[in-house]
Amino acid sequence: MKFKIYILFLLSLQVVTAKEITFGKVSKEEVLATQHKRYPDAKAAILYKSELVHFDFHAETGWQLITEVQYRIKIYRKAGLSWATLHKSFLTNSEHKQNIYQIKGFTFNIVDGNVVRTKLENEGVFIERVNDDQSKLAISMPNVKEGSVVDVAFKIKSHAYWNIDEFWLQFDIPVDFALVQLKIPEYFVYKQYNRGFYPVEMEQSQRNKSLKVVQQADYSFKTPTNVALGKETINYIENIFTFTLSNLPGLVAESEVVNINDYRAAIKFELGSTRFPNETYKNYSLTWGDVAKTIYDNDRFGKELNRHDYFKGDLKKLLRDASSEMERAMVIYDFVKSQMNWNYGFGILCNSKGIAEVYNEKKGNVADINLMLTSMFRYAGLKADPVLISSKTNGIPFFPTVGTFNYVVVGLQMGADLMLFDATEKYGYPDFIPLRAVNWVGRLIREDGTTAQIDLKPKFRSLNAELITVSFNKDGSITGKYRYHSTGYFAFYLRKGNSGNPSDSYRVNMEKKFSDMEITNFQVLNHNNPSQPLEQTYGYTKKSAFETIGRKIVFTPFFNSGLNYNPYKAEERNLPIEKVFTQSFKKMATIKVPDGYAVESFPEPVSIVLPKNMGSYKYEVWIEEDIIKINSEINWNTTVIPPEFYSDVKGFYDQIGKWNSGKLIFTKQ
Missing domain, CATH: 2.60.40.3140 (Immunoglobulin-like)
Incomplete structure (x- = not known):
């Protein structure tokens, strides 16, 4: 019984604590x-x-x-x-x-x-x-x-x-x-x-x-x-x-x-x-499979994945001309991005009022939007499953509990590859996950109840590349063309930051960045095509761009560089440096030697590699007749740098600043 x-x-x-204080009574000394x-x-x-x-x-x-x-x-x-x-x-x-x-x-x-x-x-x-x-x-x-x-x-x-x-x-x-x-x-x-x-x-x-x-x-x-x-x-x-x-x-x-x-x-x-x-x-010790089943069995998760009635009519029209799996996937993905607006809410469960109402209102949290996307993919005959994530602000998922997760994206199987999709961002693209959700690993939940750990590390390297041509004028100015090429997260945040009025916003921001330059013929390419590199091009004129000392011209090739100073000022550091994604910064200058001058000196080439190949820097110079080509390149090959390597990183940037502010000297013939 x-x-x-x-x-x-x-x-x-009664257990006496290590230090006792009386609530409501403090000493005058305190x-x-x-x-x-x-x-x-x-x-x-x-x-x-x-x-x-x-x-x-x-x-x-x-x-x-x-x-x-x-x-x-x-x-x-x-x-x-x-x-x-x-x-x-x-x-x-x-x-x-x-x-x-x-x-x-x-x-x-x-x-x-x-x-x-x-x-x-x-x-x-x-x-x-x-x-x-x-x-x-x-x-x-x-x-x-x-x-x-x-x-x-x-x-x-x-x-x-x-x-x-x-x-x-x-x-x-x-x-x-x-x-x-x-x-x-x-x-x-x-x-x-x-x-x-x-x-x-x-x-x-x-x-x-x-x-x-x-x-x-x-x-x-x-x-x-x-x-x-x-x-x-x-x-x-x-x-x-x-x-x-x-x-x-x-x-x-x-x-x-x-x-x-x-x-x-x-x-x-x-x-x-x-x-x-x-x-x-x-x-009560759960496995990841136990956690996945508990979440999937929730009506605000698994049940919503099986609902197709609220979007069937719209999807049938959209998919008429989409033949391949990738075409169907992109039509659906672009449709959800354009139709739905993220309300900045996190979570792994749909809104309690139901996902159909969210669809009609065109606004919802991350679960509303990405579970809707999963359901649409499945309706179109694609193999799609939700991927549970603990966001950056939620912390690293060390052990399996239901509360571990607060974000969800979509895993779409394309042949042997699993592609990740998140439709909360208008400028997202396949295999792009917003940085708020890039947190080590996620957990994919299949329809049959099985699960798999998914590496959330970005599959691509993000690049900022600047290409500049330079010609010297007798009035002390320089003229040339400038091209700014961005991919990955760099391009994403540029697009997002210039979404209001792209045709003017990019140019205004560039003019603010380089206020001492006159910019002409400004163009932006691929703003609305997130899968492609973002390009900004323009012509420029910069006055008082070099020094004339007697018979010599002194010129800083990367005069518009943000890499000629050290961002790491502190003598020591207690926490790791988190780069989050692998990244590269390239600056390439093509400089025409001033008429009547010859090259006297230029910075020597250098190559620096951090311990464990965490990062590298190289500075290269080529001279071909009256053309000088200079390349400066920083590569970060890891996403987390332990604090014991801080002094190496600090010294690394000291060297970068030294070379990026290096001078070209021309002598009059």
Whole structure:
């Protein structure tokens, strides 16, 4: 017989944390402090942060997860005042619903030599609905100024014990002390994952706990009934995990880091299994196949893939003259891009109102648009399947959970090749995935339930190439032709940035970039043909373009180059350099020797290769009669450069700047 448990009271031992503070009471010294002891430039600091998690059992609702959160924050400078408002996202859907309650807070200031506290009122608490599944809490503390200390605390309650939020231990300001503690009944087994550069101290202990219970017939821990049988004491073990970190520096954002959260000190717990009294063992450790099946079985995913009624009429007309598979694919892809408008919403599930209504409204989230595209491909007899992705901002998918994914594109099988499609971008093209979704690997879900890991690394190298011809004039000016050739992501972002009025926008932007040049005969080719290179061509005249010193002319060949300085100024770097995609920058100049002059000197050719061939640079010079040809080329062959190679990259750009600003010297004959 199964028994239903009613908790009458709980017998427990008190566990003392590594550092105790009393909420609502601060020292005068904390408020008087004008700068952080260890990091004097800090704008603010978290003096104390704790997240204490424990489990409660209620007869009517079963197990629930309680998280008690507390922050104590010191504001040192005006720039730190943003830390007077705390934000917390929480889930509102029925399966994972979280309730935030018992929100309280105080702001502490020095007034007439005494510590005075101001209480947080209801007017300082705001909840904003983000989407169908998520809302955001904002706690705006009152009377905050430079020097203030704020205490904030709240609790989060959830019955989704299989979904414990990730614990952040590092922020953009220093953290003096961070504590995470989980008290987990023996019935739950979790897997733990750590992230970041700093070691987390962990203490693990156990304690005995007792429940005075009322038994009832046909009890299940998750489906209670109401037939009382008697009282009993149930003893069990509570496993206690305590994590502490102290004196963490702020996590400073650095250039060329796409998602700084990938490097933030954090702890994640994933439910592995449960073994409740009088119930069988249940394994929650999912495989990627399990995750795929769960998502596919959702009506807002798999069911929508099988709907064709809302677009059949339109597609039949469009496909009349499309014979080959690739022709059919491109007709459908271009149709969806032109018809649908992305509302900037992420997600792997279609809008709750249904994809047919989204089709009529011509606007939807990424799942609406790309699952629609998948369905159309299949209707046209093409082998297409959705590919689940964790976006850049969502983090790297380390282990299989449904919440891992928040983006979806289409995988289309063409012979032996799998091509990826994303119709959210008007200037997209086959095998192009927006950078927001280029995040290591995706997971393809086939109709038969099988899955495959898909490499999301771009298949192509993006190129910016500049070709310039130069002729010298007696008035000190130069004239010539300029051609700007872009492919891949470089071309995509140029098209997107000039989408409003392309015929004028490109020219205006180029004139702003080279304000000292007169531009004529400006032309743009392939703006509306994303599969082709984007070309910009024009004639130019540049005054005062060279120096005349006595009988010599001194000229910088790459006078319009943005590569004659070093973008890496810092002496050291803590985070990797993320290039995201392989890329090349080429500059080619064809220069006519001034009439009556001869070449005296020019920069020597050079070739530089970074360790592990991560990148390379070459500078080449050819002289053929009265023509000089110079080629400067940078190639990045990897997408992530570890911080230990930062000094190599910095030195690499020092050399690039030196050669790209090199001079040609001509002597009068």
